[in-house]
């Protein structure tokens with residue numbers, strides 16, 4: 001910001017005579033003579049201020065959001081975030097799940113008779129209802145990451161929403177599908193993205 005300010009500077013000029021009182025000299029009186037001189041000065045004055053300006057933020061791309069979600073960077077304590085990520089990704093693949101939103105979606109902590117299940121689809125044959133039970137002690141095991149939890153939830157939504165059954169593998173170390181019955185504590189984000197791509201592509 002540039003302001004051109006004309007300032008009037010008043011300069012007080014004091015002139016005085018130096019006293020000299022030596023006997024052989026004339027007496028000299030000290031006189032203070034004050035004059036006011038008007039000086040006109042042009043000054044450029046720069047003032048820096050921080051002004052809040054609303055700038056339109058760029059929306060993250062689908063790929064950027066994938067990197068975020070499949071890395072587990074979301075609030076994993078909220079059960080419904082897993083559902084929202086699943087629905088978001090299904091939409092990216094053009095899979096119409098509007099009927100799911102129109103129905104009931106219940107994701108709740110509840111113990112299963114089989115204590116080894118971290119989560120399970122309770123009503124997979126009911127298309128009006130998504131009902132996932134969560135065993136919090138297992139689901140939030142300290143070694144399980146948000147990625148691992150999202151993997152489990154994609155698997156359960158695979159049962160509940162896509163009506164998929166298991167794809168068996170002899171060894172869970174060689175899992176190759178979200179529908180393998182191998183619960184993951186963690187998964188490499190790139191691997192997860194690849195398996196999710198195959199999973200959703202197959203439902204198009």
Ligand SMILES: [Zn+2]
Pocket residue numbers: 155159166181
């Ligand atoms: Zn299963």
